[in-house]
Amino acid sequence: DARVTQTPRHKVTEMGQEVTMRCQPILGHNTVFWYRQTMMQGLELLAYFRNRAPLDDSGMPKDRFSAEMPDATLATLKIQPSEPRDSAVYFCASGTRDRVPYEQYFGPGTRLTVT
Amino acid sequence: AQKVTQAQTEISVVEKEDVTLDCVYETRDTTYYLFWYKQPPSGELVFLIRRNSFDEQNEISGRYSWNFQKSTSSFNFTITASQVVDSAVYFCALSEDSGYSTLTFGKGTMLLVSP
Numbered sequence: 031d032a033r034v035t036q037t038p039r040h041k042v043t044e045m046g047q048e049v050t051m052r053c054q055p056i057l058g059h060n061t062v063f064w065y066r067q068t069m070m071q072g073l074e075l076l077a078y079f080r081n082r083a084p085l086d087d088s089g090m091p092k093d094r095f096s097a098e099m100p101d102a103t104l105a106t107l108k109i110q111p112s113e114p115r116d117s118a119v120y121f122c123a124s125g126t127r128d129r130v131p132y133e134q135y136f137g138p139g140t141r142l143t144v145t
Numbered sequence: 146a147q148k149v150t151q152a153q154t155e156i157s158v159v160e161k162e163d164v165t166l167d168c169v170y171e172t173r174d175t176t177y178y179l180f181w182y183k184q185p186p187s188g189e190l191v192f193l194i195r196r197n198s199f200d201e202q203n204e205i206s207g208r209y210s211w212n213f214q215k216s217t218s219s220f221n222f223t224i225t226a227s228q229v230v231d232s233a234v235y236f237c238a239l240s241e242d243s244g245y246s247t248l249t250f251g252k253g254t255m256l257l258v259s260p
Contacts, residue, residue, distance in 0.1 A: 063247060073236065073250040086247065121190065133180070134248060136190035 032056045034137035036122050042143045048110040051140045053122030054103055062105045063123040063134060064090075064097055073121070079105065112144045147172045149239050151251035158227050158258055166222045166254045168237030174198075179213065179220045180238040180248065190236070196220065227258045 035054045043049055055062050064076040066089075077087035082099040090097065094113070099105045109116055119141050123134040148171040158164045170179065181193040194204065196213050204211045208225045224231055234255045238248040 065248075072252045073248075075247045075249075078247055119188065123190075133192045133195055135192070136182075138189050141188075 032135075034122055034124050034135050036120075036137035036140050038140060039138060040141045040143075042145065043112055044145055045113055046111040047144075048108065049112045049116075049142060049144075051107045051120050051122075051142070053105040053107070053124075053137055055105065055122070055124030056135055057103070059124035059126045059135070060102075061125045062099060063125075064105070064107050065121040065123065065136075067119040067121060067139070068117075076107070076120075109142075112142075114144045117142055117144050147174075147177075147239050147241065147249040149237050149249055149251035151235075151237055151254050153254045154252070155255040155257065158256070160229060160258055160260050161226050163223060163225050164227050164256065164258075166224075166235050166237075166256065168220045168222065168251060170218050170220065170237070170239045172239060172241065174241045176241070178240040180240065181211070181220075181222050182236045182238060182250075183233045184236065184253070185233040193222075193235075224256075227256075229258050229260055232256055232258045 034056055037052045061080045063078040065073050066076050067073045074089055076089045077097040078085055079099050094109055096108045119139045121139045122137040125134040150169045153167055156164055177198045179196045183191045183193055194211055201213050210223045212221045234253045236253045237251040240246050240248050
């Protein structure tokens, strides 16, 4: 049963530290999404990639967040420097048009706490 | 801009009761896709259903049913004979175009089913 994997599942860090979250999309999926979930804002899109190219990262604070896909099997989301307001659950999702009906498969999330 | 409204923040029912979760959406697109996701206490996001804007037929899957009405821009979700395991946060989401694009989520409805 193919799944999206995310590491780490939990991360506690101090303000100012760099945080890197990793996502392994389902093999063969060519679209990868990063979402953030907070109590106040709910689920919101941060960025997404298609065929490893960034298509939209307008949801990310540009000064501290960066998202990349070094290869088709790995997507990363970095925060540098981290701030307490970045505390949230970060979800990665992957999908493809080859599958009918199309759906986004979500990973288990990374719960980030910045103190 | 797209918008999804889930007016019910929290619903509490007793097991075996039927419950309907409301979802109202806004979009200027003529082609769009609607989704429901379930987020149990464990935190993962579980895909439940995807419907396109051209298919207004109601759908039933076991105890779950969905009522899509374009005239009122609503995509409501009903659970028949609710069970404790149905306790979760349920998200309605909207995607433009082919469904290959990003998801705009509602704030979610927390459903509590007590024995």
